Amino acid sequence: MPNKLKLLAVFVPLIAGTAVAAPNYTADGDLIPPADYRDWVFLTSGLDMNYSTGGMGHSMFDNVFVDPASWASFKQTGRWPDKTVFVKETRIASSHGSINKSGQFQTEELVGAEAHVRDEARFKGGWGFFALEGTAPAKMIPYEAGCYACHQANGAVDTTFAQFYPTAKPVAVKAGTFKETP
Numbered sequence: 001m002p003n004k005l006k007l008l009a010v011f012v013p014l015i016a017g018t019a020v021a022a023p024n025y026t027a028d029g030d031l032i033p034p035a036d037y038r039d040w041v042f043l044t045s046g047l048d049m050n051y052s053t054g055g056m057g058h059s060m061f062d063n064v065f066v067d068p069a070s071w072a073s074f075k076q077t078g079r080w081p082d083k084t085v086f087v088k089e090t091r092i093a094s095s096h097g098s099i100n101k102s103g104q105f106q107t108e109e110l111v112g113a114e115a116h117v118r119d120e121a122r123f124k125g126g127w128g129f130f131a132l133e134g135t136a137p138a139k140m141i142p143y144e145a146g147c148y149a150c151h152q153a154n155g156a157v158d159t160t161f162a163q164f165y166p167t168a169k170p171v172a173v174k175a176g177t178f179k180e181t182p
Contacts, residue, residue, distance in 0.1 A: 022083040023117045030137035031115055031130045037087040040065040043165040047093065047104065059093035059104055060111060064165065074168065078175020080158045084118040087132070116151075116160065125152070127159050154181045 024032040070084035113132040130138040156163040172178035
């Protein structure tokens, strides 16, 4: 009977969607990219978002996903819990295809992906960034990179750009965790 209870204790959180999807690392500390991130909670899509001056020469969509357990916790507290993992993928935009006569759509061409990981015991300031390249383990982007300072200065909730997440922003505002940014 104790074995059945242990098994039940494992499966009940999975069924309820609250199982912690903690980040996985290699022995060297590289992030193992989550293979199923496209099944996670979709937070937002941005078109041609750029945080510095200069153009890209083509249009791109960014899609942001967060692991389901972190989203469930965020909806209750307005804060991202330890072990939260975000994945932002970037795809080429196109306006020419099939029956489309105007506007833009995302292509299947994945230009890049990044992970933003909260792991308070592992990272200075609690968060680490990783440039993902397929399924290969990803090295952490050095703390000197501009993404850390920018997220620290401009992140509306726990160094994240929740100001651009239309479903997360009202949760954080209601919880009193939302920080207005310039």
